[in-house]
Amino acid sequence: MELWLALLLCVIIGFGTAFLSGFAVVPWLRKLKFGQAILDIGPSWHKKKQGTPTMGGILIILGFFAAVAVTLITDKLLGGNLLAQGNFRPENVVYIKVFSGILMSVAFAFIGFIDDYIKVVKKRNLGLTEMQKTILQILVIVVYLFTLYKSGVNFIFIPYLGIYENTFLFFTLGFIAIYATVNAVNFTDGVDGLCSSVTAMVAVGFGVCSVIMSFSGLSILAAALFGALLGFLMWNWNPSKVIMGDLGSFFLGGLVCTFAFSLDSPWLIILIGFIYVIEFLSDILQIAYIKTHKGKKLFRMAPIHHHYELGGWSEKKICKVFTLVTFIGSAAAVALSWFGRLQ
Numbered sequence: 001m002e003l004w005l006a007l008l009l010c011v012i013i014g015f016g017t018a019f020l021s022g023f024a025v026v027p028w029l030r031k032l033k034f035g036q037a038i039l040d041i042g043p044s045w046h047k048k049k050q051g052t053p054t055m056g057g058i059l060i061i062l063g064f065f066a067a068v069a070v071t072l073i074t075d076k077l078l079g080g081n082l083l084a085q086g087n088f089r090p091e092n093v094v095y096i097k098v099f100s101g102i103l104m105s106v107a108f109a110f111i112g113f114i115d116d117y118i119k120v121v122k123k124r125n126l127g128l129t130e131m132q133k134t135i136l137q138i139l140v141i142v143v144y145l146f147t148l149y150k151s152g153v154n155f156i157f158i159p160y161l162g163i164y165e166n167t168f169l170f171f172t173l174g175f176i177a178i179y180a181t182v183n184a185v186n187f188t189d190g191v192d193g194l195c196s197s198v199t200a201m202v203a204v205g206f207g208v209c210s211v212i213m214s215f216s217g218l219s220i221l222a223a224a225l226f227g228a229l230l231g232f233l234m235w236n237w238n239p240s241k242v243i244m245g246d247l248g249s250f251f252l253g254g255l256v257c258t259f260a261f262s263l264d265s266p267w268l269i270i271l272i273g274f275i276y277v278i279e280f281l282s283d284i285l286q287i288a289y290i291k292t293h294k295g296k297k298l299f300r301m302a303p304i305h306h307h308y309e310l311g312g313w314s315e316k317k318i319c320k321v322f323t324l325v326t327f328i329g330s331a332a333a334v335a336l337s338w339f340g341r342l343q
Contacts, residue, residue: 256276
């Protein structure tokens with residue numbers, strides 16, 4: 001199958017599955033009373049979202065897996081091998097990178113599910129404790145990085161310079177990058193449509209970089225995610241009929257890391273996922289500033305999207321501006337990948 005046809009098929013199936021399944025899943029979540037509990041620390045007008053069905057990330061996951069499965073099976077039946085085609089990496093390494101990354105994303109999604117379940121069923125607003133969540137995330141990250149290491153991946157690609165091999169640096173930077181990214185994507189899920197619209201653009205950025213960096217098979221996953229997110233946005237755009245929940249945001253964080261580490265380029269997250277970086281840093285800076293300045297705040301509220309929200313920006317404007325910033329960051333990543341690639 002031609003790559004462009006596979007990408008188109010992924011987008012269509014991902015969109016259709018996520019959107020159409022919403023007609024069954026959203027009422028089901030409402031019937032189960034899986035409604036979002038809104039914390040008092042947030043903007044007061046968010047209270048009107050109380051009871052909106054959460055765990056909507058199910059739609060994204062369904063759309064993603066349906067698109068990937070149908071496309072790869074169809075390609076296989078036609079005698080192709082798009083996942084490893086045109087890749088200078090050994091075929092077994094390609095499969096390990098892709099499927100271990102998907103399994104990591106599912107594992108993160110399961111942690112998110114537990115967190116959401118505790119919030120909506122056990123009526124404990126904060127879900128898992130920070131310690132519980134951190135321990136579970138560490139276990140997933142260590143298993144993923146060790147899997148890559150055992151397959152011979154213990155290096156990072158640096159534009160213009162090439163491959164830099166250092167096991168200690170691989171594990172150290174890898175752990176920091178994955179832990180920060182997964183939680184940063186979770187922070188970004190704070191207003192209707194924000195995380196899904198930003199991550200849809202992130203998927204486009206990684207998809208283009210995948211083709212440039214001779215891993216076109218990875219762009220199939222990016223296209224599937226893009227389509228699934230567009231389908232989910234039909235339900236999640238302001239005013240949202242369903243909320244992504246930690247189930248969805250943790251899954252997305254895992255896939256973002258899968259893209260970056262499959263390309264041996266975790267630095268891509270800084271550019272393509274610039275909004276995630278800003279969201280994460282704003283929260284850290286806010287906490288540090290409060291502790292060092294006798295309770296005074298650096299931002300009106302953190303993460304940063306709430307700062308703009310309290311400054312008068314509508315949720316739709318935040319989504320549009322943050323997605324535009326992501327587009328600019330993605331364009332910078334594409335340019336660096338192109339001009340800094342190995343000849």
